[in-house]
Amino acid sequence: MNAPFFKFGFFGNEVSLILAFVIGIAFGFALERGGFGNARILAAQFYFTDMRVLKVMFTAIVTAMLGVYYLTWIGWLDLSLVYISDTYMLPQALGGFILGVGFVIGGYCPGTSVVSFASGRLDGLIFILGVMFGIFVFGVVFPLINSFYYSTYMGKVTLQEWSDTSYGFMVFLVVVMALAAFVVAEKVEKKMSEKLKVSK
Amino acid sequence: MFELSTTRNNPLIDPALHAWGWEIPIYLFLGGLVAGMMIISGYFIFSGRQKNPDCACNFLPFFSIFFLTIGMLSLFFDLENKINVWRLYTTFQLTSPMSYGAWILILVYPALVLNIFIRPPQLLINKIPKLKIISDKLYERSYLIKWIGVLNMIWGFLLGAYTGVLLSTMSARPLWNSSLLWMLFIVSGLSSAAAFVHMIARDRYERELLAKADNGFLTTEIFVIALLLIGLLTSSQSGINAAKLLLTGPFASTFWVLVVGIGILIPLPLQLLAVNHKVKHTPIPPLMVIMGGLILRFVIVYAGQYSNWLNIHF
Amino acid sequence: MRTISALFPKKIKVEELTAIEAKPYSNPYLVGFGLGLVLLATFVIMGRGLGASGAMSSIVAVTVDKLSPEYASQNSFFKNYLGDGTTNPLKDWLVFEVLGVFVGGFISALLAGRIKRTVEKGPHISTSLRLVFAFVGGSFMGFGAMLARGCTSGQALTGGALLNLGSWVFMLMVFAGAYAMAYFIRRQWL
Numbered sequence: 001m002n003a004p005f006f007k008f009g010f011f012g013n014e015v016s017l018i019l020a021f022v023i024g025i026a027f028g029f030a031l032e033r034g035g036f037g038n039a040r041i042l043a044a045q046f047y048f049t050d051m052r053v054l055k056v057m058f059t060a061i062v063t064a065m066l067g068v069y070y071l072t073w074i075g076w077l078d079l080s081l082v083y084i085s086d087t088y089m090l091p092q093a094l095g096g097f098i099l100g101v102g103f104v105i106g107g108y109c110p111g112t113s114v115v116s117f118a119s120g121r122l123d124g125l126i127f128i129l130g131v132m133f134g135i136f137v138f139g140v141v142f143p144l145i146n147s148f149y150y151s152t153y154m155g156k157v158t159l160q161e162w163s164d165t166s167y168g169f170m171v172f173l174v175v176v177m178a179l180a181a182f183v184v185a186e187k188v189e190k191k192m193s194e195k196l197k198v199s200k
Numbered sequence: 201m202f203e204l205s206t207t208r209n210n211p212l213i214d215p216a217l218h219a220w221g222w223e224i225p226i227y228l229f230l231g232g233l234v235a236g237m238m239i240i241s242g243y244f245i246f247s248g249r250q251k252n253p254d255c256a257c258n259f260l261p262f263f264s265i266f267f268l269t270i271g272m273l274s275l276f277f278d279l280e281n282k283i284n285v286w287r288l289y290t291t292f293q294l295t296s297p298m299s300y301g302a303w304i305l306i307l308v309y310p311a312l313v314l315n316i317f318i319r320p321p322q323l324l325i326n327k328i329p330k331l332k333i334i335s336d337k338l339y340e341r342s343y344l345i346k347w348i349g350v351l352n353m354i355w356g357f358l359l360g361a362y363t364g365v366l367l368s369t370m371s372a373r374p375l376w377n378s379s380l381l382w383m384l385f386i387v388s389g390l391s392s393a394a395a396f397v398h399m400i401a402r403d404r405y406e407r408e409l410l411a412k413a414d415n416g417f418l419t420t421e422i423f424v425i426a427l428l429l430i431g432l433l434t435s436s437q438s439g440i441n442a443a444k445l446l447l448t449g450p451f452a453s454t455f456w457v458l459v460v461g462i463g464i465l466i467p468l469p470l471q472l473l474a475v476n477h478k479v480k481h482t483p484i485p486p487l488m489v490i491m492g493g494l495i496l497r498f499v500i501v502y503a504g505q506y507s508n509w510l511n512i513h514f
Numbered sequence: 515m516r517t518i519s520a521l522f523p524k525k526i527k528v529e530e531l532t533a534i535e536a537k538p539y540s541n542p543y544l545v546g547f548g549l550g551l552v553l554l555a556t557f558v559i560m561g562r563g564l565g566a567s568g569a570m571s572s573i574v575a576v577t578v579d580k581l582s583p584e585y586a587s588q589n590s591f592f593k594n595y596l597g598d599g600t601t602n603p604l605k606d607w608l609v610f611e612v613l614g615v616f617v618g619g620f621i622s623a624l625l626a627g628r629i630k631r632t633v634e635k636g637p638h639i640s641t642s643l644r645l646v647f648a649f650v651g652g653s654f655m656g657f658g659a660m661l662a663r664g665c666t667s668g669q670a671l672t673g674g675a676l677l678n679l680g681s682w683v684f685m686l687m688v689f690a691g692a693y694a695m696a697y698f699i700r701r702q703w704l
Binding site (some may be wrong): 003004005006007016017018019020021022023024025026027028029030031032033034035037038039040041043044045046047051052055056057058059060061062063064065067068071076077081082083084085086087088089091092093094095096097098099100101102103104105106107108109110111112113114115116117118119120121122123124126127128129130131132133134135136137138139140142143145146149154156157158159160161162167170171174182 | 539540542543545546547548549550551552553554555556557558559560561562563564565566567570571573574575577578589590591592605607608610611612613614615616617618619620621622623626628629630631632633634635636644645647648649650651652653654655656657658659660661662663664665666667668669670671673674675676677678679680681682683684685686687688689690691692693694695696699700702703704
């Protein structure tokens with residue numbers, strides 16, 4: 001089997017857009033099932049009362065990572081053809097920080113705000129408009145921050161290349177880390193709910 | 201403003217190159233929507249529902265007149281020589297669908313006005329007290345009301361069919377040159393209209409009836425689209441190319457996602473669940489149907505202009 | 515306005531036909547597994563990951579282009595999203611994907627009885643202030659996502675599963691930024 005199918009030319013651009021729609025439906029369905037259409041559940045992550053964001057995200061990452069690792073190992077998936085974005089260390093770190101601040105203020109991220117709007121939440125729609133405004137501002141100031149945007153370029157670099165370990169080891173490490181995070185998350189949730197009960 | 205840079209390959213010299221913009225699909229969509237609304241309203245009047253003050257048939261003609269006027273205006277915007285529009289009404293050409301269309305449109309307005317006469321809203325009666333007299337006279341002769349209903353249904357049917365026939369007569373466009381196009385436009389117009397009336401209807405019975413009817417129209421629409429495409433695929437090479445424009449070609453993503461997916465396949469089960477009271481009634485599925493109907497006209501008009509006999513070589 | 519409402523004497527009622535109760539959200543690990551499979555399928559089928567903010571920047575770029583084509587063609591950021599003009603910039607993979615996200619989210623919420631016209635907020639904040647926060651937060655998010663070359667779906671989820679260095683740094687910084695800010699606006703949520 002030759003995967004990724006698109007890169008091997010099994011279908012063209014037009015069909016890829018149809019598939020994008022189908023994949024998007026599954027994506028939106030999963031996000032809504034997880035409660036990600038609700039800002040209060042998303043924000044609860046940052047007050048340790050509901051750790052769904054961490055649980056869902058890390059389970060998803062681990063599942064996809066193990067799948068990719070396995071499919072590459074048995075030779076079905078050509079990992080070199082899977083698009084990995086270049087690393088620009090500083091802009092990405094700063095962008096992540098700003099995004100995190102926006103996350104807790106607004107209560108959504110771009111994908112979840114669409115789900116939230118789809119399930120009738122007005123704040124989801126306002127958030128989408130906010131995102132578009134932020135993008136517009138970025139576009140306007142882009143010529144000024146152009147040099148920073150392209151600074152600390154490191155190329156396509158994965159964790160295993162950067163730390164000089166093997167792919168398998170890194171996968172193992174992430175799985176262990178995720179499992180540890182799940183244990184901690186469950187404990188913290190329990191503790192916080194007890195604390196809230198006491199304070200009430 | 202169109203500057204002449206060459207003597208050929210410009211729409212002023214080669215009329216075949218004249219491109220239809222957004223005006224025509226908007227007009228076709230609104231025409232189909234009004235046609236569907238007239239058929240629905242006519243049916244309600246025919247079955248005597250106008251006695252109920254909440255009946256959709258008592259206020260649908262206002263929407264019809266509004267949408268049809270917008271549609272006519274957009275058609276007017278498309279005309280190159282706007283002053284000459286009156287000339288359409290000085291003649292009747294038996295073989296020209298344009299001529300039929302111009303006259304059908306003129307006959308549609310009186311039918312809509314007659315529909316209003318049956319039960320004019322209080323506000324209009326206050327302004328024009330004569331309306332009350334007409335309305336009372338009509339009530340004394342109930343067969344007249346039935347005839348108005350039949351008239352609305354017939355004109356609605358002709359209007360909806362005409363929007364399709366207008367395109368199918370152009371044999372230079374293989375995609376349009378199908379005898380099923382008028383069927384598609386009528387069914388699509390009916391489904392959009394049913395979705396629209398379903399959204400605004402005040403009477404619960406009517407709302408549920410229209411949601412069910414809409415599901416029927418959408419199911420029919422799937423078959424008509426399938427037949428249309430099969431018909432093209434089994435015809436000449438140019439017909440096959442025209443069908444492939446929608447199936448795998450440059451219009452495939454719009455066609456499959458926006459017309460077939462969002463316009464038909466997704467709202468159909470959701471409305472089915474809603475009429476069976478399994479899920480909540482929301483305006484989103486009917487809006488999806490209406491949007492699908494609109495995009496269908498855009499896809500058919502744009503892809504049709506893309507398809508022609510000369511593109512056979514690819 | 516009065517004329518129009520007089521034409522339709524009775525106000526349009528949207529009565530509930532049956533009370534459909536909202537189901538609770540699914541098990542997070544199960545959802546995560548499903549989400550991971552969707553992501554994996556995207557890798558296998560397309561050779562790329564999921565995303566969301568990219569679709570919004572396409573829409574912004576098209577809007578800017580419609581309002582002022584001259585400015586859009588000069589600005590290298592917007593120009594990048596508009597392409598060479600041979601194809602419609604909205605015929606983009608992410609735009610179609612996000613359209614699907616909307617539909618998928620709607621279907622899921624409808625089936626679970628979770629469609630509700632509401633504003634999500636804590637009990638101690640007014641609705642209008644919450645909407646202001648949503649807009650401000652969204653603006654931060656949009657700016658940050660552009661700077662980081664992706665949002666939580668495009669960078670954290672996709673890059674995280676591919677063990678991309680920049681994505682992991684990004685993800686940690688998202689949590690850092692959110693936890694750092696959380697204390698100051700706790701009144702919005704708690």
